[in-house]
Every structure is written in structure tokens, then in C-alpha cells.
Amino acid sequence: MKKYLEAVMNFAMYGGLSSEQYHDIVPQKRNENKKRLKTFSLIGVIGFGAVAVLNLVTNGFAASNQIFYGITAAAMAIIYLLVSYVVPKHEKLVMPLTYFFIAILNFFAISVALLHPELPAVSIFVFLLAVPLLFVDKPIRMMNIIIFIGVAFCIITRHEKAPEIAEVDVWNMVTFGFVTIVVNLFLMKFKIKALYESKMVVYLSETDVLTGLKNRNQFEKMLQNYQHAFENNLICIYADVNGLHELNNSKGHEEGDKMLVFVARSLMDKFGSLDAFRVGGDEFIIFQCDRDKESTHSHIEELNEKFKENNYHVSFGVVEATEKGSFEMESLVKDAEKEMYDAKRRYYEESGLTHDRRRNREEVNKS
Numbered sequence: 001m002k003k004y005l006e007a008v009m010n011f012a013m014y015g016g017l018s019s020e021q022y023h024d025i026v027p028q029k030r031n032e033n034k035k036r037l038k039t040f041s042l043i044g045v046i047g048f049g050a051v052a053v054l055n056l057v058t059n060g061f062a063a064s065n066q067i068f069y070g071i072t073a074a075a076m077a078i079i080y081l082l083v084s085y086v087v088p089k090h091e092k093l094v095m096p097l098t099y100f101f102i103a104i105l106n107f108f109a110i111s112v113a114l115l116h117p118e119l120p121a122v123s124i125f126v127f128l129l130a131v132p133l134l135f136v137d138k139p140i141r142m143m144n145i146i147i148f149i150g151v152a153f154c155i156i157t158r159h160e161k162a163p164e165i166a167e168v169d170v171w172n173m174v175t176f177g178f179v180t181i182v183v184n185l186f187l188m189k190f191k192i193k194a195l196y197e198s199k200m201v202v203y204l205s206e207t208d209v210l211t212g213l214k215n216r217n218q219f220e221k222m223l224q225n226y227q228h229a230f231e232n233n234l235i236c237i238y239a240d241v242n243g244l245h246e247l248n249n250s251k252g253h254e255e256g257d258k259m260l261v262f263v264a265r266s267l268m269d270k271f272g273s274l275d276a277f278r279v280g281g282d283e284f285i286i287f288q289c290d291r292d293k294e295s296t297h298s299h300i301e302e303l304n305e306k307f308k309e310n311n312y313h314v315s316f317g318v319v320e321a322t323e324k325g326s327f328e329m330e331s332l333v334k335d336a337e338k339e340m341y342d343a344k345r346r347y348y349e350e351s352g353l354t355h356d357r358r359r360n361r362e363e364v365n366k367s
Helices: 002-014 019-024 026-057 063-085 091-115 123-134 139-160 163-206 216-228 244-251 253-271 293-309 329-351 361-366
Strands: 234-242 276-278 283-289 313-321
Touching (some): 002 019, 002 163, 019 026, 026 063, 026 163, 063 091, 123 139, 216 276, 216 329, 234 253, 234 329, 244 253, 253 283, 313 329
């Protein structure tokens, strides 16, 4: 029984994802709602504003609703302006504005229903069903919003309308409310799952799964951005793990993967993951903008000590550029690679190892 209750709560809270998975897509959810909120609030401004204007220039075909068309159009305009000019700097306002948008439309629907107490309500059921479907949120939140609006409507209509009309409205609300809750629960699940799958597609296309660093595809995509990303200097660090092939042969690929993960995480600890890439089986490239080259070498010395303690060894090449537009990124990377191969050659010479399956410096110079 406990297992089923946990499954139901997970479904209601996270749409079938785990808590960690759901929180991973919060930025994507927020961005999606921001785009939709901007679009639908603009549609609201045009729609409600147009009706309000038409009412003024005609014989007042909707005179009794005039004030609410105007209020709703104004509220939509405020939401649109906030989303356009304030939200970009304060992303956390997206969800409060989303709830405000839903509340405004349902306030309009309830107000129109009360202006015609002799008739059963219609628009409230349309808004109650449709509006929450426009956005993405935790299923339980949307369910609570629907329940709150439904209960508020039932209380108001029983107080303001004739008993026979109020009874019709209440039963319609119970029926439509239940259908809306069920529809929203399942559609929210599908929307949340779609966001997560979309995020995973992007993640897998940009990330080296083993190490968590950006992969070669992302390196090629971002490379030219660094040409003008610095003010004072740009440092390119080229790192190559020594002995991976031998470790794979002697102890298996699991130990080789363990070494690569250890090296990658150590590099991230020192240089961060934002500009760090795994570009080959045992090769890593890191860029640093406006950093002191001496401190970079100091970090590398600390890393070498850490690797040595774990019986690993990494060869590094470090090259610095100081003038924008005076170099090609490919040349900068190639120069760092040459320095790395010099360090790699010295390592094999000093260690007495004769098996270096990698290209030597002369081969790199020819390429």
C-alpha cells in the first residue's frame, strides 16, 4: 500500500519523474512558461482590448461586460510588459505571473457569470478547463488551483444566484472540475516528460557521458567563441592521460574508465566545468579567460601531485594569447597540443617506457 501511495504522490508532485529529475528541468519549465505567458498575454491584450474597443464604437453589444473586458485587457498588458522587460532579470517571477494570468482569466469568467444571474454560467467552465493546459507545472499545483477556483465559484454562485440556477452551476462545476483535474494531471505528466526527454537529448549531444565534461561536438561548436571572450588573455590547456592503453590492457577498461573519471573531476575541481572538454579518448582541453598564467601552472603542479598519489600521470601543454584577433583558435589549440606532446615525450623518456602509441612531436608539427 505504501508503495502505491508513493507512486501516486510522485505522479502528483513530479509527473512521474524523480525529485532530482524534476528539479533538473525547472529552468526549462520556467523558460517554456515564460514564452507561453508572453504569447498568450499578448493574445489576451489584443482579444479583450478589441472587444472593449468594439463595444465603444458600436451600440454596446456587450455593455454589461464592458468594464471586465477593459480590466482584463489591462491586466494582460501588465503581464506582457513584466514578462518582456522585468522577467529577463528576475526569472523567478515567471510562475507567480503564470498564476496571476490564470487567476485574471477566471476572475473575468466568474464576474461575467455573476452579471447574468438569471442564466447558467458558461465561460467559467471553458476557462477552467483550457487555461491551465497552456502551461507546465507540478500536477498537484494545477490541481489545487482548479479546486480553489471551483470551490470559490460554487460559494459565490450559491450566494448570488437563484437556487435553481445555482444548483445547475454547482453540478456543472463538479463535473467539469473533475474532468479538468483528470485531464490536467495526465497532460502535465506528458509535458513534464517531454521537457525531460528534450533536456536529455541536448545533454547527450553536448556532454561526454563518462566524465560529465562537454564533448568534442560541443568543443567544435564553442571553439570560435573564445576568440573574443576575453579582455586581457586567453589560456588554452591541453591535457593527455598517459598510460590509458596500457592500463586497459593490464587491468581492464573499467580501471581505465575509473582513471579518466578521476582525471576529469580533478580538472573540473581546479578549472571548473564551463570551459572544459573531453575531445578524445584520453585528451582534454580547457580554456581560461583573464586568468594568471602562473596560477594556471601552479594548479597544474597541484594536479600532478594529486595524480601521482593515485599512480596516474597526465601530460599538459599550456599556451597563452593576449591580443584579440591576432591568432587563430585552431593554431592556439595546436600549439598547446605540441607542448603537451613535448611533456609526454619527456615522461616516456624519464620513465624508461618505450611504448608510446601516440604521435610524436614531429608528426604533430607536420599535421
